[in-house]
Amino acid sequence: MPELPEVETIARGLDRRVRGEVIASVWLGEKPEPLKSPAAEIASTLERKRIERVRRVGKHIVFDLESVGARPPSAAKRKAAQPPRKAQWIVHLGMTGRMLVCPADTEIAKHTHAIAHLASGRELRFVDPRRFGRLSVVPQADFAAAGAEPLEVDLPRFLELFRGRKTPIKSALLNQNLLSGVGNIYADEALFRAGIRPKRQAATLTREQLTKLHQALKHVLKEAVALGGSSVSDYVDADGEEGFFQLRHRVYGREGEPCLVCKKPIKRVVIAGRSSHYCSQCQK
DNA sequence: ACTATTTCCTGGATGC
DNA sequence: TGCATCCAGGAAATAG
Structure with a gap:
């Protein structure tokens, strides 16, 4: 994916x-x-x-x-x-x-x-x-994504994206009109690293939490790019090489396995029809 | 203007 | 072994 x-x-x-x-x-x-x-x-x-x-x-x-x-x-x-x-x-x-x-x-x-x-x-x-x-x-050369580039968006704009949104933060992260490029894996991984549960209403997150999410998202995406992405199912790059970020997944695809921080089993819930993985101890 | 749900599509995994 | 069923999910379409 x-x-x-x-x-x-x-x-x-x-x-x-x-x-x-x-x-x-x-x-x-x-x-x-x-x-x-x-x-x-x-x-x-x-x-x-x-x-x-x-x-x-x-x-x-x-x-x-x-x-x-x-x-x-x-x-x-x-x-x-x-x-x-x-x-x-x-x-x-x-x-x-x-x-x-x-x-x-x-x-x-x-x-x-x-x-x-x-x-x-x-x-x-x-x-x-x-x-x-x-x-x-x-026909012209003016293609632009609908949302902000996750690796470039600054904190003020990032905070603004979620203001007043009642939708779960997980859904907001997946909304390509807000941020372009975040999908199911990296939304879950960023939320874990920021200590935020995927079902939390976006608007209820504190400035401090969103600041942490802003940093976590950039960090996880940069690390994944450096490792050539995550090879789940049949993803390979243009040369047929697999990525290695799947080895760094802390919650995605780890339902029932122990949290790498606190050992509690990772939970899975469905949000907007998407599997969402989180630790109930580490994420609030 | 938002938000939530449904739909598209096939291969691989699972169950009987 | 074979066959039916379920599941994965990006984003557009639809419903509320």
């Missing part, structure tokens, strides 16, 4: 492997579900573009693109409607989405929904069994 650290790891790997490559042509699968933009628009936007850079915004992978096609032959034509020279390809991996870079003769995996044929002969493939992932294009 790719969250900020996993997407960051994948985006860095993709940047290293396909930066500077030109997308020659694009194949899109039959089923339209993973396509947020119309297929024809995706294809026409991606083709004959150079990948200038690959980076992460929230949980999205952003490909910054620039046209490489022949210049218009005349000034008159240049004035006519030209496709934008700059554009962005936005990929959301959902739960099970993967971006593979491989030689063209590599066998096409089941659930392959999109293939970008690169001028070098290699291919960039989007594979997503559960089809929660989404592909879209931004």
Whole structure:
């Protein structure tokens, strides 16, 4: 389940492997579900573009693109409607989405929904069994996440995010319109490190508690990025390498196991349809 | 304007 | 072994 650290790891790997490559042509699968933009628009936007850079915004992978096609032959034509020279390809991996870079003769995996044929002969493939992932294009280069970047948000803005919110703090952390990039694992891990129960109403948290949460969230995300993310289920990065942050999980996926601080069994409750793990002794 | 719930989707785990 | 059922969850859609 790719969250900020996993997407960051994948985006860095993709940047290293396909930066500077030109997308020659694009194949899109039959089923339209993973396509947020119309297929024809995706294809026409991606083709004959150079990948200038690959980076992460929230949980999205952003490909910054620039046209490489022949210049218009005349000034008159240049004035006519030209496709934008700059554009962005936005990929959301959902739960099970993967971006593979491989030689063209590599066998096409089941659930392959999109293939970008690169001028070098290699291919960039989007594979997503559960089809929660989404592909879209931004004709200009102005994609922005809805919420704040967790690694950049300062304390005053962080405090402001939760003011007056009656929803459980866990739900608020998962709300991408508030913070972009936090998912189930890192919400649970940050709340444990901050000593806050996931069901606590966001608005009832003290300034001191939110300050602690602000620090805990940044700390846990940075540590996870440094370790290449958490490999649970089948997550691997762009090179097929697993992350190691799952070895540092203190509550996520540890229901019934002893708290690493106080030895009390870790509890699991469902909040907004999501498993939430916490220690009833250490978190209040 | 918020908040809570439902829905989408498939593979792996579980139970009989 | 086989078959049915449940579960995982990001985020959009829907309901309240």
